[in-house]
Amino acid sequence: MAVRILPKGRLSRREALWFWLFISPWVFGYVVFTLGPTLGALYLSFTHYDVINPPRWVGLQNYGILFHDFVFWQSLKVSAIYTALSVPLGIVFSLFIAILLNQKVPFLGVFRTLFFLPSVIPFVAATLLFIWILNPAFGIIDFFIRAFVGPNGLIPLGIDGPQWFQDPFWVIPAFTLISLWGFGSSMLIYLSALQGVPTALYEAATIDGAGYWKRFWHVTLPMISPVLLFTFITGIIGSFQTFTQAWVVNGGTGSPAYASMFYVLYLFVNAFRNFAIGTAAAQAWILFIVILVLTILALWVSRRYVYYESEEGGAF
Amino acid sequence: MNGVWSRRMTRRDALKAMALGAAALAYSACGAGGGGSASGKIRLVWMVRNDPVENPWERDVVIPQFEKRNPNISIELLSINQDDIAVKRQAMLAAKEPLHVWSPNWGGDGFGSDRVRGLLQNLSPLMRRSHFDTGRFIPGLLDIYSANGNQYGIPQLTVGSYTIYNKKLFDESGVDYPPTDWDDESWTWEKFIETARKLTKNYGSVDKGQYGATVSVIDNDLESPPRIWGQNDVWPKDAFKTGFATHVTCTDERSVASYQAFHDIVFKEKVAPSPAIVSALANLGGTMPSGKVAMEIQGGWDLWVLKGQISDPNGFCIGIAPIPFGAPGAKLRSVTFTDPWSITNGLSERYLDASWKLVEFLVSPEQARIYMEKTGTPPAQKELLPDYYKIFEKCMKPEDMKTTFEGAFTHGRESSNHLIVKWDELNQIWSNNFDPFFSGASSRAADMLQTVEFQTSNKLQEIRAEWKPAQA
Incomplete structure (x- = not known):
């Protein structure tokens, strides 16, 4: 069959046409469902809008309201503290379990399934479970604390155990515990990253006299550092967007004393309880900027610490 | 094939078919979401809260009985989780979706906010027109839902x-x-x-x-x-x-x-x-x-x-x-x-009349009694109270119940x-x-x-x- 050769310009135009034809469903979806609403939210952030009446242009008023609103600053603080606690702890915990599950031990498949199992439980169910586990009167954790160091415990130190969700100090650690419950996905990512580290590197290091810690520090960590960076950044984004657990625990009040008023929870409350859609849109854009800055910062700092095999240089 | 079907479709035929299709679509859309139909039947949307005690009364008693008495009106029951009612209502009203009868106190900010937002119809002219008997309600209850001489809600239940x-x-x-x-x-x-x-x-x-x-x-x-x-x-x-x-x-x-x-x-x-x-x-x-x-x-x-x-x-x-x-x-x-029934502000006269008929029906002595008996919720109407107390007579003498129950109204505020x-x-x-x-x-x-x-x-x-x- 004779092949018809098209002129170069026509060929590229035809290729471009096919490209746009095939990518058009995505472009349509992105423009209509992502870019459009994003820009729409930017517009709404400069308006007073209560859903019932048409938006009224108010300029920067919503941003001004937020900067003078102590609950806004509190919600930012709550999310920042939660992120600072849950992201590093989550990485360390998941990596630790992934390393354990990367050993050659009997019933490895069973262990891997068991450790992954909690992450398939929906957050709502897991949170309800933790409301019970952390109940100061009936919860199993406080039961053990009382049994060991309570006023009548084995070592009677008079410690009764925290009030968890009812105590402004303990409420974020309680939410952090819930977040650790869902470590399965990142554990799986680390496990695959660990399995991707060439064994030759470990053998060479062992020949050079490196012990377990040195192999871990100088071989494992640098080799999985891109994955660590990925989970670190997605962890920051995810924890700043925490909503479900807080909603289940406090129903949107942020109680006690606004100590569990997560940023996105307050955004939701403003939008769908207080019907201050403009203020909520401003909050959404501020969150976008905060996450963008943190991500850029993380990427900038990571240049010193993350090793990419495909690139020259890079050190750990 | 022969006759009309064997003929090739011309551009004019195609346009006719498209016009017919559009008309059919518009007709069906009107029937489904617009609230009316070609036969002139009105479809009212009645928003209630998810409640295993109240829903059987609404679904199995009110709707069949009301529709039987008012064959030109049909009711769509919209049962929503109480926590979500305010958001749903706000979204429906913003989207101009049909919503006619509801209670402002379920979910969200309550009557005060909805009145100020202008969501509630002034019922006073309708009450005057139908010679609505206000004397059957527990004294003071109607006043709770009036402002500037206008009535915005009719009490369905009340409790201290x-x-x-x-x-x-x-x-x-x-x-x-x-x-x-x-x-x-x-x-x-x-x-x-x-x-x-x-x-x-x-x-x-x-x-x-x-x-x-x-x-x-x-x-x-x-x-x-x-x-x-x-x-x-x-x-x-x-x-x-x-x-x-x-x-x-x-x-x-x-x-x-x-x-x-x-x-x-x-x-x-x-x-x-x-x-x-x-x-x-x-x-x-x-x-x-x-x-x-x-x-x-x-x-x-x-x-x-x-x-x-x-x-x-x-x-x-x-x-x-x-x-x-x-x-x-x-x-x-x-x-x-006290929870009242209200009507969305700004309805057309036809829908307003039909909505008022529903509200009148809901608070009629007959329905108020059925509601009380089926749900155990306390009535807002005086003459039903003696029968309400009888529900609890196994545990408490009706006269004692009356003293305490009604005392909460003379010794309380909304x-x-x-x-x-x-x-x-x-x-x-x-x-x-x-x-x-x-x-x-x-x-x-x-x-x-x-x-x-x-x-x-x-x-x-x-x-x-x-x-x-x-x-x-």
């Missing part, structure tokens, strides 16, 4: 707050029941604590604990504990009528004493379960339904929540008593809760929840201050109320600045 008690636990401990008369000044807070003490066993025990009493800020209404101590001026005088206030007063001696007493009943008197135990009991069905609590100061919804216990062979009898006197002379100790604009935003402040206060053993009411007064007053001023001009 009471000391609700488990008679079985009283009998087992040989303790006398509380009195029934709201003016009986022997029923003091001290007497309440003393009674609770006699009924408390194994305090703090996970499985064997029995608690003499439990108290909470009823419906989280800031004003409810101070009223028991005789402080009736937490809100400025005209706040419940206008929906707006510039401040609250809750740092006075009586308010502080009331909140401190509510706190001390757990941590000092140790006759009430701690918040941790309350939340555990809530997961087991609720404090009173658990059968482990002898008395609860609560809104009267416990009456229909606990009604099933009366007929349950393993259940218990319930009684109601006045809320005790926190201080001598504290008359208005009850918070009352909840701020229904009347203050943007109440939900205020509630967020109160929840955040009440929760740590009531769970901290060493919390001081004076400190907590200082913060509450400051934050609430600030928020009220913000709300007033934002909403008052819009209202004007």
Whole structure:
């Protein structure tokens, strides 16, 4: 069959046409469902809008309201503290379990399934479970604390155990515990990253006299550092967007004393309880900027610490 | 093929077919979402809350009977989780989706906010036109939902707050029941604590604990504990009528004493379960339904929540008593809760007439009786009250029930929840201050109320600045 050769310009135009034809469903979806609403939210952030009446242009008023609103600053603080606690702890915990599950031990498949199992439980169910586990009167954790160091415990130190969700100090650690419950996905990512580290590197290091810690520090960590960076950044984004657990625990009040008023929870409350859609849109854009800055910062700092095999240089 | 089908379709045919298709589409769309049909039948959307007690009445009684009497009107029942009703309603109204009859007090900010937002139809002309009998309602109830001489809601149910008690636990401990008369000044807070003490066993025990009493800020209404101590001026005088206030007063001696007493009943008197135990009991069905609590100061919804216990062979009898006197002379100790039916503002005359027909039907003596009997909820109409008391006669003499039940209205005021604009935003402040206060053993009411007064007053001023001009 004779092949018809098209002129170069026509060929590229035809290729471009096919490209746009095939990518058009995505472009349509992105423009209509992502870019459009994003820009729409930017517009709404400069308006007073209560859903019932048409938006009224108010300029920067919503941003001004937020900067003078102590609950806004509190919600930012709550999310920042939660992120600072849950992201590093989550990485360390998941990596630790992934390393354990990367050993050659009997019933490895069973262990891997068991450790992954909690992450398939929906957050709502897991949170309800933790409301019970952390109940100061009936919860199993406080039961053990009382049994060991309570006023009548084995070592009677008079410690009764925290009030968890009812105590402004303990409420974020309680939410952090819930977040650790869902470590399965990142554990799986680390496990695959660990399995991707060439064994030759470990053998060479062992020949050079490196012990377990040195192999871990100088071989494992640098080799999985891109994955660590990925989970670190997605962890920051995810924890700043925490909503479900807080909603289940406090129903949107942020109680006690606004100590569990997560940023996105307050955004939701403003939008769908207080019907201050403009203020909520401003909050959404501020969150976008905060996450963008943190991500850029993380990427900038990571240049010193993350090793990419495909690139020259890079050190750990 | 032959005849018309064998002919090739011309451009004109295609256009005709498209026009026909568009017309059919428009017709079907009108039938499905527009609320009307070619036969002139009106479709009303009636929004209710998800409630296993009320929904069978709405679905199985009201709709068939109403549609039978009004063959030109059909009803679509829109049953929504109470917490989500406000969002759903707001979204529907914004999207111009049909929504006709609903209750503003279910979910969100309540009547006060919806009135100011202009969502509620003035019912007064409709009432005048149909010679609506207002005399059958409990005195004062219609006034709650009127403003500037206009009526915006017709009461469906009403209830006060009471000391609700488990008679079985009283009998087992040989303790006398509380009195029934709201003016009986022997029923003091001290007497309440003393009674609770006699009924408390194994305090703090996970499985064997029995608690003499439990108290909470009823419906989280800031004003409810101070009223028991005789402080009736937490809100400025005209706040419940206008929906707006510039401040609250809750740092006075009586308010502080009331909140401190509510706190001390757990941590000092140790006759009430701690918040941790309350939340555990809530997961087991609720404090009173658990059968482990002898008395609860609560809104009267416990009456229909606990009604099933009366007929349950393993259940218990319930009684109601006045809320005790926190201080001598504290008359208005009850918070009352009245839920009305309202109609969306701005409907066309045809839909407005049909919606009014539905509201009239819902509050007709006949339907109000069926509603009361099916659900156990207290009626808003005087003549039904004697029959309401009979529902509980196995546990309480109807005359005693009458004294206590009706006393709550002469000794109470409507909840701020229904009347203050943007109440939900205020509630967020109160929840955040009440929760740590009531769970901290060493919390001081004076400190907590200082913060509450400051934050609430600030928020009220913000709300007033934002909403008052819009209202004007």
